[in-house]
Amino acid sequence: MASEVSYPLQLSSVSESHASLYEESLKHPEQFWGDLASRRLRWTKKFDQVMDCDMRTGQFKWFLGGVINVSVNCLDRHVEENADKPAFIWEKDEPGTHEVISYGQLLESTCRIANVLKREGVKKGDRVAIYMPASPLLAATMLACARIGAIHSVVFAGFSAESLMNRINDASASVVVTADEAVRGGKTIPLKSIVDEAVGGCQCVQRVLVSRRTGAHVPMTPRDLQLEQAMSEVSDSCAPEPLDSEDPLFMLYTSGSTGKPKGILHTQAGYLLYASITQQYVFDYRPGDVYACVADIGWITGHSYVVYGPLCNGATTVLFETHPTYPDPGRYWEMVQRLKVTHFYTAPTAIRMLIRKGDEWVKKYDRSSLRILGCVGEPLNKEAWKWYNTVVGEERCTIVDTYWQTETGGITIAPRPAADDSQPKPGFPSLPFFGILPQLRSENDEVITESNVQGHLCITKPWPGMARTIYGNHQNFMDVYYNPHPGVYFTGDGALRDENGLYRITGRVDDIIMSKGHRIGTAELECAMNTEPRVAETAVVGYPHEIYGEGIYAFVILKDGVVASVETIAEDLKTIVRKKIASFALPNQFLIVPGLPKTRSGKIMRRILRKIAADRHEELGDVSTLADPSVVEKIVQEHNLLK
Numbered sequence: 001m002a003s004e005v006s007y008p009l010q011l012s013s014v015s016e017s018h019a020s021l022y023e024e025s026l027k028h029p030e031q032f033w034g035d036l037a038s039r040r041l042r043w044t045k046k047f048d049q050v051m052d053c054d055m056r057t058g059q060f061k062w063f064l065g066g067v068i069n070v071s072v073n074c075l076d077r078h079v080e081e082n083a084d085k086p087a088f089i090w091e092k093d094e095p096g097t098h099e100v101i102s103y104g105q106l107l108e109s110t111c112r113i114a115n116v117l118k119r120e121g122v123k124k125g126d127r128v129a130i131y132m133p134a135s136p137l138l139a140a141t142m143l144a145c146a147r148i149g150a151i152h153s154v155v156f157a158g159f160s161a162e163s164l165m166n167r168i169n170d171a172s173a174s175v176v177v178t179a180d181e182a183v184r185g186g187k188t189i190p191l192k193s194i195v196d197e198a199v200g201g202c203q204c205v206q207r208v209l210v211s212r213r214t215g216a217h218v219p220m221t222p223r224d225l226q227l228e229q230a231m232s233e234v235s236d237s238c239a240p241e242p243l244d245s246e247d248p249l250f251m252l253y254t255s256g257s258t259g260k261p262k263g264i265l266h267t268q269a270g271y272l273l274y275a276s277i278t279q280q281y282v283f284d285y286r287p288g289d290v291y292a293c294v295a296d297i298g299w300i301t302g303h304s305y306v307v308y309g310p311l312c313n314g315a316t317t318v319l320f321e322t323h324p325t326y327p328d329p330g331r332y333w334e335m336v337q338r339l340k341v342t343h344f345y346t347a348p349t350a351i352r353m354l355i356r357k358g359d360e361w362v363k364k365y366d367r368s369s370l371r372i373l374g375c376v377g378e379p380l381n382k383e384a385w386k387w388y389n390t391v392v393g394e395e396r397c398t399i400v401d402t403y404w405q406t407e408t409g410g411i412t413i414a415p416r417p418a419a420d421d422s423q424p425k426p427g428f429p430s431l432p433f434f435g436i437l438p439q440l441r442s443e444n445d446e447v448i449t450e451s452n453v454q455g456h457l458c459i460t461k462p463w464p465g466m467a468r469t470i471y472g473n474h475q476n477f478m479d480v481y482y483n484p485h486p487g488v489y490f491t492g493d494g495a496l497r498d499e500n501g502l503y504r505i506t507g508r509v510d511d512i513i514m515s516k517g518h519r520i521g522t523a524e525l526e527c528a529m530n531t532e533p534r535v536a537e538t539a540v541v542g543y544p545h546e547i548y549g550e551g552i553y554a555f556v557i558l559k560d561g562v563v564a565s566v567e568t569i570a571e572d573l574k575t576i577v578r579k580k581i582a583s584f585a586l587p588n589q590f591l592i593v594p595g596l597p598k599t600r601s602g603k604i605m606r607r608i609l610r611k612i613a614a615d616r617h618e619e620l621g622d623v624s625t626l627a628d629p630s631v632v633e634k635i636v637q638e639h640n641l642l643k
């Protein structure tokens with residue numbers, strides 16, 4: 001192996017004009033990304049070729065021939081400079097409490113967990129499922145996997161046992177890492193017993209590592225090991241595994257248009273570079289800043305902007321364990337005051353919820369440390385944008401509405417405050433990031449060149465952070481992302497571009513609902529609800545919701561002869577959704593209907609259901625091609641009765 005080659009982090013050119021850097025990134029991608037990868041990452045062996053990508057076949061390779069270890073980039077090189085530098089500030093559920101974890105401490109726990117995993121037989125390429133509350137140990141477990149080349153699959157700790165089981169089985173994970181309990185908003189969640197239930201249906205799992213969060217007594221079986229105890233038995237150093245740039249780093253399950261969630265796979269060097277450069281450039285992160293992305297690590301936002309991006313940049317990043325209204329709606333701002341947070345990054349749904357609680361909760365606290373206010377997950381409507389800007393930011397901060405997805409690995413469209421002094425346009429994530437060349441296409445695959453016309457948002461050039469495949473199902477990967485508009489990446493979102501080239505996202509154009517910042521597949525929800533014995537069929541659609549962005553509306557057909565009130569059916573369906581998916585996927589509205597609008601070939605016309613749910617009955621359009629056009633009128637009547 002070649003000797004370690006180290007490059008300093010480049011921090012100087014963050015304020016260089018966006019237009020010039022962007023142009024450079026598109027004109028000379030190999031030079032642009034190659035140069036950044038050389039300067040920003042520490043390589044064990046430098047790459048020989050920057051990229052080898054083919055959007056027609058979905059084969060993507062970045063930094064070919066490079067040997068790297070992500071945990072070294074996120075930890076060791078910062079420890080060499082200053083082991084005491086705070087890596088995480090863990091904002092715990094208990095009001096007013098936080099713990100500071102230095103880079104040195106994080107490296108030590110990472111190495112110990114890595115050694116425990118190795119002792120348990122985990123090798124490079126093996127999958128490790130993680131079902132834990134937001135904590136430094138969760139991040140250390142991810143980094144421990146990265147250290148030894150295992151692939152982590154973090155499952156958000158709000159998912160049910162059945163969802164967890166499906167994800168563990170799909171990945172064939174041999175080890176699950178969890179905690180005794182989670183605490184959120186003062187309430188405990190019995191994580192270990194959920195894992196017990198899930199693992200009961202998983203032949204692949206050999207070991208469950210249980211960390212301590214609350215210290216509650218949880219029954220242990222011979223399969224289980226207490227994590228902190230095991231960590232104390234092994235060495236605090238662990239040699240990093242030399243990994244190929246394209247070895248998998250992690251998979252993260254996300255909902256799609258089909259019933260089964262898909263394990264989106266990201267690899268080492270390209271993902272890390274993209275997460276780190278976006279964290280620094282989009283947020284104008286500067287040394288000494290306190291960066292608080294309050295997303296859960298169980299989602300991609302937490303992976304890229306709580307863990308990998310900030311740590312790669314040697315930043316101090318906040319780990320938010322609690323709830324924005326616990327113990328009261330001032331929690332975020334009390335934390336901002338106490339921790340002197342400079343960057344705050346949340347979801348529009350949280351902003352809208354807090355607007356309702358009143359400005360006094362914000363104004364009570366000193367927010368003078370704040371510089372950048374970010375958001376992600378759904379369109380940030382103008383009213384929420386304005387409140388975020390004036391009430392939270394006192395018109396002093398920059399609002400950074402970032403558009404991206406699990407599949408993109410990092411932010412793809414966002415303003416760049418450091419490079420542009422003007423306040424971004426409300427409702428517009430605005431400008432594509434380096435290397436991202438968006439294109440709008442019509443349903444018939446024509447390229448839309450006009451301004452202010454909505455189309456399918458596609459990306460026509462590869463970028464380092466792009467997903468490489470769906471774990472175990474490359475064909476599905478192609479069918480979902482590359483075949484709908486051949487030769488380009490299809491996001492699944494609609495968007496428009498204004499006359500100045502700024503982008504606005506108009507929402508999903510497929511069967512995915514974005515509710516409360518969560519991504520919910522309609523097919524997955526329907527499959528779950530269709531298991532209720534009295535139910536013949538269901539169809540769910542999103543509808544505009546003041547706080548959640550989209551609410552979930554479930555149309556339900558009962559089996560012949562079944563008589564039941566909508567209330568009892570709704571309760572039973574909610575129980576099923578809680579058990580099979582998660583509480584965050586519960587529909588907000590239920591309607592029992594005599595039939596569904598279907599084409600003659602049996603396809604549900606969701607467009608019609610969406611209009612009904614949104615009370616836009618006058619826009620139903622031509623229904624004469626339906627197998628039974630009269631059903632639409634009946635559904636409208638039932639819907640009107642519900643109001």
Ligand code: PRX
Pocket residue numbers: 254300301375376377378379380401402403404405406407429491492493505507508514518519
């Ligand atoms: O519909 C878009 C919406 O969130 C989807 C991606 O969801 P997920 O993979 O769970 O990742 C969320 C966090 C990165 C997108 O397809 N979305 C994300 N950001 C925005 C957005 N919609 C509008 N504006 C945004 N800024």
